[in-house]
Amino acid sequence: MSSQPDFSASSFRAFESAAAALYAREAEVYAERRPRSSAACRDHGAGFISNVPLHWMLDWPMPFPMVVAEAQGVHIADIDGNRLTDFCLGDTGAMFGHAPPPVVRALAGLETRGFTFMLPSADAFAAGDLLAARFGLPHWQVATTASDANRFAIRAARAVTRRAKVLVFDGCYHGTVEDTLVDLVDGRTIARRSLIGQVADLSQTTVAIPFNDLDALRQALAAGDVACVIAEPVMTNCSMILPEPGFHEALRALTRTAGTLLLIDETHTLSTGPGGYTRVHGLEPDLMVMGKPIAGGVPAAVWGMTAEVAEAFAAARDRDEHGHSGIGTTLSGSALQLACLRACLEEVMTEEAYTVMLDRAAEIEAGVASVIRSFGLPWHVARVGARLEVVFRSAPLRNAAEARAAAMPETERALHMMLLNRGFLLTPFHNMVLVGPGVTNAEAAAFVAAFADAVAELSSSAEAIQ
Numbered sequence: 001m002s003s004q005p006d007f008s009a010s011s012f013r014a015f016e017s018a019a020a021a022l023y024a025r026e027a028e029v030y031a032e033r034r035p036r037s038s039a040a041c042r043d044h045g046a047g048f049i050s051n052v053p054l055h056w057m058l059d060w061p062m063p064f065p066m067v068v069a070e071a072q073g074v075h076i077a078d079i080d081g082n083r084l085t086d087f088c089l090g091d092t093g094a095m096f097g098h099a100p101p102p103v104v105r106a107l108a109g110l111e112t113r114g115f116t117f118m119l120p121s122a123d124a125f126a127a128g129d130l131l132a133a134r135f136g137l138p139h140w141q142v143a144t145t146a147s148d149a150n151r152f153a154i155r156a157a158r159a160v161t162r163r164a165k166v167l168v169f170d171g172c173y174h175g176t177v178e179d180t181l182v183d184l185v186d187g188r189t190i191a192r193r194s195l196i197g198q199v200a201d202l203s204q205t206t207v208a209i210p211f212n213d214l215d216a217l218r219q220a221l222a223a224g225d226v227a228c229v230i231a232e233p234v235m236t237n238c239s240m241i242l243p244e245p246g247f248h249e250a251l252r253a254l255t256r257t258a259g260t261l262l263l264i265d266e267t268h269t270l271s272t273g274p275g276g277y278t279r280v281h282g283l284e285p286d287l288m289v290m291g292k293p294i295a296g297g298v299p300a301a302v303w304g305m306t307a308e309v310a311e312a313f314a315a316a317r318d319r320d321e322h323g324h325s326g327i328g329t330t331l332s333g334s335a336l337q338l339a340c341l342r343a344c345l346e347e348v349m350t351e352e353a354y355t356v357m358l359d360r361a362a363e364i365e366a367g368v369a370s371v372i373r374s375f376g377l378p379w380h381v382a383r384v385g386a387r388l389e390v391v392f393r394s395a396p397l398r399n400a401a402e403a404r405a406a407a408m409p410e411t412e413r414a415l416h417m418m419l420l421n422r423g424f425l426l427t428p429f430h431n432m433v434l435v436g437p438g439v440t441n442a443e444a445a446a447f448v449a450a451f452a453d454a455v456a457e458l459s460s461s462a463e464a465i466q
């Protein structure tokens with residue numbers, strides 16, 4: 001890690017304005033290479049709001065989305081014939097590569113077995129056993145998105161504890177879960193200002209505190225009204241914030257003392273290893289959620305619980321009237337999901353796949369860190385397993401306030417476009433690099449070389465401005 005002091009205000013401004021100019025140039029290059037994507041988005045998208053099936057598809061640095069023609073393994077190609085190494089991987093949905101062959105085979109095998117019937121399929125019980133064996137919690141349920149799984153796990157936590165409040169860490173993202181869509185502003189928890197159509201006052205039921213702040217945690221749990229803490233083990237949605245040594249042990253001890261359940265959201269940190277961060281680092285959650293890549297990119301999510309929580313959950317269901325529980329959706333637990341979940345756990349998320357992912361990610365981390373050092377930049381690389389990103393300050397981030405202060409939005413989008421035009425697709429959010437199992441040593445080295453190229457140009461343009 002760099003021991004450089006952080007940028008002075010003038011260097012920061014020079015870097016950001018150099019980046020803005022380079023971004024404009026790269027956006028033109030991108031557009032020139034994509035006449036067909038441009039025409040498709042402009043002329044044929046009217047059936048959708050803003051011409052795309054989900055408005056998030058416009059949240060990329062590109063001037064318009066590339067239209068995807070093919071995606072296999074860690075490669076993606078657009079209808080203009082541009083082929084890229086994909087380090088975005090559908091923002092994690094395709095963590096183990098696009099269309100993993102075992103999952104494709106599982107889908108094909110459903111031809112005579114059907115997709116959905118609100119009954120367990122032949123694959124269901126095997127998948128349940130695989131989840132219990134791999135992730136250490138004995139009882140699971142299936143949902144269709146990680147958002148839903150988090151929502152259901154929170155509902156279960158409230159039912160079990162008979163408490164109203166949820167504690168989140170400022171800067172978190174756990175999906176479209178109202179209870180978690182808050183920010184910590186001047187010490188107060190308020191609904192996230194981007195939240196559309198929000199009516200309920202979230203400050204009544206959610207408390208946000210800074211990550212890595214054990215005093216704040218102690219204080220927030222003291223009243224005994226928090227049903228659960230929901231946490232990513234490493235915060236991955238506001239830059240990357242690693243837990244300080246001892247944080248997870250203290251989080252577990254304090255929640256236990258307070259009678260608060262601990263819900264670990266592993267959706268992104270599944271990148272750590274075959275059993276997620278929880279297994280690799282010996283966490284002891286009461287509830288756990290995983291979605292996105294867990295069934296190879298087919299919409300599925302799972303939430304698991306300890307035997308104690310399962311027992312209390314069953315008692316809560318018996319206590320209340322049976323009927324609409326607020327948990328579950330019609331297509332959840334479908335034969336389609338279970339077949340893909342089983343194939344993914346048995347044949348895709350293997351030790352061997354993780355070995356390649358982690359090795360390549362470590363190579364990229366070392367390469368990128370050495371580029372940062374050689375240009376004397378006050379940045380560093382944060383990594384959780386196969387997932388890494390450049391943080392624009394020299395010291396590790398402790399919380400979201402520090403992450404917001406370290407942001408360099410122009411530099412971020414310029415780097416994104418420069419790497420895209422050099423053959424590498426990064427995640428649109430803070431340029432996260434997710435290294436899938438098919439990445440070769442040569443591709444990892446080429447990525448580091450492209451990063452060095454981009455940084456060289458940014459640095460020399462910034463120097464010229466200063």
Ligand code: PMP
Nearest residue numbers: 145146147173174175265267268
């Ligand atoms: N948990 C985490 C940690 C996430 O980052 C996300 C989405 N980025 C979700 C849950 C929600 O996933 P989905 O959008 O698939 O519901």
